Amino acid sequence: MRKYFFELLSAILLIGSFGFFWECVVYLGRRDYVAAALLTGIGMAVLHVGVELARLALVERA
Amino acid sequence: MASFAVRGNFAGAMTLRRGSAYAALGVNLWLIGFVVPASFAGAAWPWALGPLAPAALAVGALRRSPSLLLFGVPFLTLAPLALPTFESARQSPLGFVLTALSLAAYLAASLRALRPSLPAAKETRPLDEAPLALRWARRIRAFNALAFVAAALPTLFIYTIDLHPPTVAAFAASHPGDAERAQAMATALAALASALALGGLLIRPLAAHLDRDFALRVRIEESRLVARRGRPRAAFYFAVAAALVLMALVVVLRR
Secondary structure, eight states: OHHHHHHHHHHHHHHHHHHHHHHHHHHHHTTOHHHHHHHHHHHHHHHHHHHHHHHHHHHHHO | OHHHHHHHHHHHHHHHHHHHHHHHHHHHHHIIIIIHHHHTTOOSGGGGGTTHHHHHHHHHHHHTOHHIIIIIHHHHHHGGGGSGGGHHHHTOHHHHHHHHHHHHHHHHHHHHHHSOOOOOOSSOOOOOOOOOOHHHHHHHHHHHHHHHHHHHHHHHHHIIIIIOHHHHHHHHHHSTTTHHHHHHHHHHHHHHHHHHHHIIIIIHHHHHHHTTTHHHHHHHHHHHHHHTOSSOOHHHHHHHHHHHHHHHHHHHHTO
């Protein structure tokens, strides 16, 4: 059960991080560089969390 | 006994021949890179720097010092060009091309001369030709490609920044009156980037490969051990905290 939960959560986070990067590009288009930098940081952090959860899902599977 | 004498003389002659080539090219570099610009500089004091490069060449040749020959001589020859007196010499495209070619020829000859020389045999014959293993053929191709990139990248940077007409025109348009300074800064940054790329992407992997990539294998083993643990790493909690803080910042700053 934990395995499926981790897999679902990591998939949501990995795909969701692209939303932050998309918003970053939108803010860059508006020349709002501070917000773009903050959103890049959020995207990277969310991506990292997703990767870690994917690793935990793999450990659960083994 | 006679054969040893002949062998010694032959080896000495080979060393002398190689030594003369790089010494002659060093003097050529000094003439093109320093003497000619100093002759047109219109001031006498730059000549005081003149003897430094030949002295370094002589000492380097006597001591067979790689640092003096590969770094000291080019630096002492070309560093004076950074002085404001040599402004006109720096702007000459022909002078730049000649100096670059002389520098490349000198460095190639110096590297060749610094190779450890094996005692010359009286007669030689090739070993039985063994087919080259595919793995080694791949490696040699990769090494040659890396060496080509290491030489081509700085050349491309320098040409694009300093000689390519559209780039030169763009510098002149974007920095009116200060285009030369902007070009010099861009060239210095390109040289720095090339040196870092050469060190990080070529020298370091090759040096690690000589050691059978020991550090890389240790890291892989550590990663394997970490991947087997069923708990999140500290970086996980840090990433969660960072994401929450940054989200709060975005909300506060853009409300």
